[in-house]
Amino acid sequence: MTKPKLTFIGRQYHSKTKSDQMILDILEKQFSINLIRREQYTDTELVARINSFHPEVVFFWCLPPSTTKHLWKIKCKNVVWAPMWDGFKPLKFRKRMLLTSSKLKVLCFSKALYNYFLTTKMPCQYWQCALKPSFESFKSKPPYTLFLWQRESQINLENIIKFIGIENIGKVIYKSEIGNQLKQSYPFEIELLSDWLTTEDYRQKIQESDFYIAPRTAEGIGFSFLEAMSYGKVILAYNESTMNEYLIDGENGYLFDESFQMKTLLKSPLALSEKMKEHANHAYLNWEETKSQIVPFFLKRY
Secondary structure, three states, X not given: OOOOEEEXXXXXXXXXXXXXXXXXHHHHOOOEEEEEEHHHOOHHHHHXXXXXXXXXXXXXXXXXXXXXXXXXXXXXXXXXXXXXXXXXXXXXXXXXXXXXXXXXXXXXOOHHHHHHHHOOOOXXXXXXXXXXXXXXXXXXXXXXXXXXXXXXXXXXXXXXXXXXXXXXXXXXXXXXXXXXXXXXXXXOEEEEOOOOOOHHHHHHHHHXXXXXXXXXXXXXXXXXXXXXXXXXXXXXEEOOOOHHHHOOEOOOEEEEOXXXXXXXXXXXXXXXXXXXXXXXHHHHHHHHHHHHHHHHHHHOOO
């Protein structure tokens, strides 16, 4: 049986990070996919390439279709958009009306985004991704090893020390995308990671840690902390979507705001292990049960 055609408009950056691979794997089971990296084409070229495939579904990942340069020129009128909460801004009235009138469908991986789109007349659905849990051992007392992949200046080691307490830290595995942000010498070990790590090396370093610091103040999906969570690591994260949709403070991780003050007593990974297993298994089972509904959502006409 011939699969329906789907054109996937992704980001060039994601061809390296593979952060769109999970959704591609799901869709490839049901669709014949033409993958386009958006930055490789002008708007005119992009529309021409989409139309040349004669797809049944056009799927914009992260960046929305332009209401003037894309949406009205694409012959296929079954268009889906998956926005990301990080960097999302409420739609201006005119754009919102144009997107609504086009019957654009919205796939949300953030509850905050889903709640926003419920206020529009655009068809929308919410799915919470999760990775299969794979737990090993849990440390029972400090000092702990922390993994910090610094991607924003606000989530830095000084603030994490303030949050968790310097007496609880034995080692920090540190990687930065914004340059070395370490301010001083520390009474614990610092392991500096190179700018480039293989996937295997990166995962090994996460598995060596006890606590994983979610690297951003907001996430679209949050595969970085979801992967660490699936390994049974205690997650320290900013109290914002999507992190606070997975974490309950003091149960399977700890949430902080701009004050970096703990609101619950710090417990060992071992003391949290049962709750972490419970939350991770529930999230994964829910994802496995519901992800099959993504494809019918793509195919349904409104």
